[in-house]
Structures are given as C-alpha cells and as structure tokens.
Amino acid sequence: MSSLEYQPTVVDTIVIGGGAAGLTAATVIGRARRDVVVVDSGRPRNAPAAHMHGFLSRDGMAPAELLATGRAEAAHYGVQFVDSVVNSVRWRGAEAGFTVELDGGTALLADTILVSTGLHDELPELPGIRERWGADIFHCPYCHAYEVRDQPLGVLVSGNPAMSVHQALLLRQWTGDVVLFANGNELTDRQRRELAAREVVIDDGTVTSLAIAGDRLAGVELADGRSVPRAALVVAPRFVPHDALLTQLGCDVAPGGLVAVDAAGRTSVPGVWAAGNVVDPRAQVITAAGAGSAAAIAINGYLLDRDVERALSTAARHHDTHPPFDAATERRVHDAVGAESRHGL
Numbered sequence: 279m280s281s282l283e284y285q286p287t288v289v290d291t292i293v294i295g296g297g298a299a300g301l302t303a304a305t306v307i308g309r310a311r312r313d314v315v316v317v318d319s320g321r322p323r324n325a326p327a328a329h330m331h332g333f334l335s336r337d338g339m340a341p342a343e344l345l346a347t348g349r350a351e352a353a354h355y356g357v358q359f360v361d362s363v364v365n366s367v368r369w370r371g372a373e374a375g376f377t378v379e380l381d382g383g384t385a386l387l388a389d390t391i392l393v394s395t396g397l398h399d400e401l402p403e404l405p406g407i408r409e410r411w412g413a414d415i416f417h418c419p420y421c422h423a424y425e426v427r428d429q430p431l432g433v434l435v436s437g438n439p440a441m442s443v444h445q446a447l448l449l450r451q452w453t454g455d456v457v458l459f460a461n462g463n464e465l466t467d468r469q470r471r472e473l474a475a476r477e478v479v480i481d482d483g484t485v486t487s488l489a490i491a492g493d494r495l496a497g498v499e500l501a502d503g504r505s506v507p508r509a510a511l512v513v514a515p516r517f518v519p520h521d522a523l524l525t526q527l528g529c530d531v532a533p534g535g536l537v538a539v540d541a542a543g544r545t546s547v548p549g550v551w552a553a554g555n556v557v558d559p560r561a562q563v564i565t566a567a568g569a570g571s572a573a574a575i576a577i578n579g580y581l582l583d584r585d586v587e588r589a590l591s592t593a594a595r596h597h598d599t600h601p602p603f604d605a606a607t608e609r610r611v612h613d614a615v616g617a618e619s620r621h622g623l
Contacts, residue, residue: 289313292378292388294364297322298563299554299570300394301348306574308355317360323396326412333564367523390577396555399515402436406488414495414510423452429509430455435463441514443469446478461485517559543573
C-alpha cells in the first residue's frame with residue numbers, strides 16, 4: 279500500500295528506487311528539510327541474499343532488515359513513500375520540473391529526480407543456478423566467500439574468462455581448494471600459468487548441471503559423467519542496469535554503455551541524478567549508500583541555487599513595485615522623524 283496519496287503539488291525531490299542509495303539520499307535530503315518522495319517497486323537486487331557484509335555496524339544484517347530500518351529512519355525526517363513502479367519521467371520545463379508517471383495513471387511532480395533503480399543479474403542458462411543464487415552460488419567473494427572459507431569452491435567461466443580467472447585467483451585467499459570450470463571457454467597461456475601458480479585446478483569439461491542435496495549445492499555435473507564436489511560456486515553474471523528512465527530523459531551514456539554521471543551522481547540532464555548499481559554495477563551496499571549521500575548533497579545545492587534565484591527575482595519585483603524614495607520625499611520623512619524624536623514621540 280502507498281503511504282502517500284496523489285498530491286498535485288511539486289515536491290523538491292522524487293527518489294526512484296528505495297535501496298541503499300535511494301534511502302540514504304532521501305534521508306539526507308529530508309534532514310535538509312526538503313519535501314522528498316521515494317517511489318519503490320519492492321524488488322531489490324540483493325533480495326535472494328540472507329545477509330550482507332562490509333557495511334560498518336550492519337555486518338551480517340539481512341538486506342530486507344536494512345531496507346526496513348532505512349525506511350523508518352527516512353520517514354522520521356518527513357520522507358514519504360509510494361510503493362509502485364515508475365513508467366516514465368517527463369521534463370516539463372525549467373520552472374515546472376518533472377512529471378513522474380506511476381502504474382495506474384497516478385502522476386507526481388518534482389523539481390529534481392534521483393534515479394537509484396539498480397540492476398538485475400543476467401545468469402547463465404544452467405539448471406539450478408537461479409534457485410541457489412545469493413546462497414551458495416554468488417559472484418562477489420568480498421560479500422560471501424568468508425562464510426564458505428576453507429571449503430571446496432568452484433568458479434564457472436561464463437562470458438568473460440578474464441573476470442572468472444580473477445575470481446578464481448582471488449578465492450585462494452579464502453580456501454586452498456579452488457576449481458575453475460572453463461566450460462568450453464578458451465583460456466590464454468598466461469591465464470593458465472597464473473592459475474597454476476596459485477594452485478587453482480582447471481577443469482576443461484563442459485558443465486551440464488548442478489548437484490543439489492538437502493537444499494545445498496553438492497557439486498558440479500559435467501558432460502563426461504563426472505561430478506566434482508563443491509560447497510559453493512562463483513559465477514560472473516552480466517550486469518543489466520535498470521536505466522531506461524535515464525536514457526528516455528536523454529542522459530548521456532559513457533563509452534562503456536552506462537549512463538554517465540559525475541562524482542556526485544549528476545547526469546547530463548539538469549535536475550537529474552543517478553546513484554548506486556544503475557550507474558555503478560560493482561558498487562556494494564555501503565558504496566551505493568555513499569553515492570546516495572553524495573547525490574543528496576549535490577541535489578540540495580542545486581535546489582539552494584534555485585531558491586536563491588527565486589528570492590532574487592521576488593526581491594526585484596518588490597523593488598519595481600515599491601521604488602525607493604526620491605530625494606524630496608526622503609527629506610520630508612527625515613524631517614518628520616526628527617521632529618517626532620525632538621518631541622519624545
């Protein structure tokens with residue numbers, strides 16, 4: 279259910295996406311006493327994971343618990359929430375801002391937009407991977423490897439051999455038993471030497487499926503009939519940013535294919551920012567939160583400039599409506615005030 283009914287007034291900022299980046303930004307902007315609305319679809323990227331790590335004071339917390347806590351903190355500063363999907367964002371002009379159209383036809387208005395819609399992981403077509411994703415099949419050793427330390431681990435090459443080789447080399451810091459499943463992909467002589475030097479076993483067989491036992495990964499099945507026991511498997515997915523809203527607005531795209539932003543998340547379109555995995559696929563939760571904070575401060579600075587310009591415009595109109603005294607009038611007022619002072623009035 280939405281906690282905000284449709285309001286035709288223009289708010290300072292609409293944050294699209296209520297993950298770590300979006301909630302952090304909303305909290306910072308809310309603490310700056312701005313009107314903020316967060317629109318969230320309720321489908322976070324890290325939902326399959328049971329816990330997260332590397333976030334100071336939140337190590338081991340469930341992702342859902344972090345989001346619930348973040349919502350409560352943001353709401354404390356007046357941030358409002360709409361549980362919905364954004365279908366489009368339209369720019370209405372320099373003074374009018376943006377229209378954010380939601381599922382069902384509702385529209386919200388804002389002076390600035392922060393897009394923090396994240397991404398989704400496109401996984402290899404292999405039976406069992408999606409079911410175990412975020413549990414004993416993962417892509418980030420920094421996020422999950424400590425929990426499976428000193429166990430037999432595997433790396434499945436999928437699409438980018440260089441990334442998979444890097445993951446295999448990295449995993450040796452957590453265990454002495456790592457197998458790289460090449461799965462029909464070619465490795466360079468240099469890569470094979472590096473893996474051998476780090477005592478990573480290379481299996482050149484074709485992977486056909488995963489062995490699951492008791493709701494846990496038990497091993498990797500190969501086309502030649504072998505089954506290699508593994509407690510966990512690292513897979514590099516293809517990161518697909520949810521950046522359609524940004525590209526529809528005409529935001530510039532960098533050579534690598536991601537929407538271009540500066541250090542504060544500012545896009546090429548005035549009034550539009552982006553933060554988190556939608557523009558930085560490798561960002562961990564704490565990194566996304568930091569990006570959200572930086573974007574929030576930049577957004578408030580942008581709004582402050584708007585406020586100052588509006589105040590100057592108002593002052594100029596007031597000046598034109600109430601021109602300063604001419605010299606004769608000023609002398610009469612001065613004499614009258616002096617007379618009142620001499621008579622004790």
